[in-house]
Every structure is written in C-alpha cells, then in structure tokens.
Amino acid sequence: MKRQFSKAVVLGGVLACFAAGAMADDEDVIKYRRNVMKAYAAHMAAAGAIVQGKVKGSPAGHAKALEATTKDIAGMFPAGSDFGETNAMDAVWSKRAGFEKRAKDTEAKAAAFAKAADGAEAAAKFKDLSESCKACHKDYRKEQK
Ligand code: HEC
Structure with a gap:
C-alpha cells in the first residue's frame, strides 16, 4: 500500500511539471503571435501611408515583410x-476550417501585395490585404482588452 501511494505521488509530481511546462510554452506562443500581429499592423500602417500618397517612399519592403511573416498564420494558434x-475567440479552435481559410486568404493577399510592389496595382492590393485582416478579426478576435 505504502509503495503504491509513493508511486502516485511521484507520478503526480511528474504530471504537474509537464503541466507547468506546457503553460509556460503557451504563454510564449500567445505573446509571440500578438507581437507578430502588431508587426503586421505596423507594416500595414507604414505601407498605407505610402500607397495613399501621404508620405513618399516604396511600399515594397513592407509588402515583402508581410509576405514573409504571413506564411503560416494558423500555425501561431496551436491547440x-x-x-x-489572449483576445482570440474560442472559434479559432472550434471552427478551425473557417479560421484556416481566412488565414490562407490573408497569406495569398500578402503575396499579391508583394508581387505588386511599387506597381500601379499596389494600392488595390494593399486594400485587399487590409480587408482580409479585418475579415478574420470580425469572426475570430474579441474586442481589444
Ligand atoms: C486568420 C485570422 C487572422 C488574420 C488573417 C489576421 N489576424 Fe490579427 N489577430 C487575429 C487574432 C485571433 C488575434 C488575437 C490574438 C491573441 O490575442 O492571442 C489577432 C490580433 C491582432 C492584433 C492585436 C495584437 C495585440 O495583441 O496587441 C493586431 C494589431 C492584428 N491582429 C493585426 C492584423 C493585421 C494587420 C493582419 C493582416 C495583415 C492580421 N492581423 C491578420 C486573427 C487574425
């Protein structure tokens, strides 16, 4: 009896360590994706000022950064x-197919914006991308806390 009890205590301790480890990882994942999202917003704001003619410059670098960092948006939201x-809604996980579709759409729009670079299409592709970001937030992001 005594032996069994101590086994249970040891097992419990091991499981608790795993749980604590998993939590720390999840917090890092949440922080990471929120930083990446902020980077998207900063590049969008910078590129927007250029394509809307408010400042001089090229949107190409911002578009490339967006393309490079939007390769796997859904992957930043693991189980x-x-x-x-986090301000992610439960729907991110419970309506996963729809979420992944939105992520893919943004990935494609970012690539199209990068392809347009400094061309005549840049403003239109920028707008497409901006709308794609918003479409996902509407269904999958809570009001900002
Ligand atoms: C597939 C869905 C999806 C796409 C596409 C998406 N986002 Fe998000 N975004 C989210 C979710 C969900 C959150 C909340 C994340 C969290 O709090 O864990 C978020 C959070 C944010 C935040 C708040 C970050 C913070 O915590 O301060 C900003 C800003 C943002 N997104 C900008 C963008 C921009 C700009 C784009 C387009 C280039 C974009 N997002 C594309 C789902 C998406």
Missing part, C-alpha cells in the same frame, strides 16, 4: 493556446 492573455 492549448486559448487560455491566458
């Missing part, structure tokens, strides 16, 4: 990263 300091 288990739904608790803590």
Whole structure:
C-alpha cells in the first residue's frame, strides 16, 4: 500500500511539471503571435501611408515583410493556446476550417501585395490585404482588452 501511494505521488509530481511546462510554452506562443500581429499592423500602417500618397517612399519592403511573416498564420494558434492573455475567440479552435481559410486568404493577399510592389496595382492590393485582416478579426478576435 505504502509503495503504491509513493508511486502516485511521484507520478503526480511528474504530471504537474509537464503541466507547468506546457503553460509556460503557451504563454510564449500567445505573446509571440500578438507581437507578430502588431508587426503586421505596423507594416500595414507604414505601407498605407505610402500607397495613399501621404508620405513618399516604396511600399515594397513592407509588402515583402508581410509576405514573409504571413506564411503560416494558423500555425501561431496551436491547440492549448486559448487560455491566458489572449483576445482570440474560442472559434479559432472550434471552427478551425473557417479560421484556416481566412488565414490562407490573408497569406495569398500578402503575396499579391508583394508581387505588386511599387506597381500601379499596389494600392488595390494593399486594400485587399487590409480587408482580409479585418475579415478574420470580425469572426475570430474579441474586442481589444
Ligand atoms: C486568420 C485570422 C487572422 C488574420 C488573417 C489576421 N489576424 Fe490579427 N489577430 C487575429 C487574432 C485571433 C488575434 C488575437 C490574438 C491573441 O490575442 O492571442 C489577432 C490580433 C491582432 C492584433 C492585436 C495584437 C495585440 O495583441 O496587441 C493586431 C494589431 C492584428 N491582429 C493585426 C492584423 C493585421 C494587420 C493582419 C493582416 C495583415 C492580421 N492581423 C491578420 C486573427 C487574425
């Protein structure tokens, strides 16, 4: 009896360590994706000022950065990263197919914006991308806390 009890205590301790480890990882994942999203917003704001003619410059670098960092948006939302300091709705996980579709759409729009670069299409492709970001937020992001 005594032996069995101590085994249970050891097992419990091991499981608790795993749980603590998993939580720390999830917090890092949440922080990471929120930083990436902020980077998207900064590049969009910078590129927007250029394509709208408010400042001189080329949107190409911003578009390339967006293309390079939007390769796997859904991958930044793994199972288990739904608790803590996050504004992601449960739908990110419970309506996964729709979420992944939105992510793919943004990935394609970012690539199209990068392809347009400094060309005549840049403003239109920028707008397409901006609308694609918003479409996902409408269905999958809570009001900002
Ligand atoms: C497939 C869905 C999806 C796409 C596409 C998407 N986002 Fe997000 N975004 C989210 C979700 C969900 C959150 C909340 C993340 C969290 O709090 O864990 C978020 C958060 C954000 C935030 C808040 C970051 C913070 O915590 O301060 C900004 C800003 C943002 N997104 C900008 C963008 C921009 C700009 C684009 C387009 C280039 C974009 N997002 C594309 C789903 C998406």
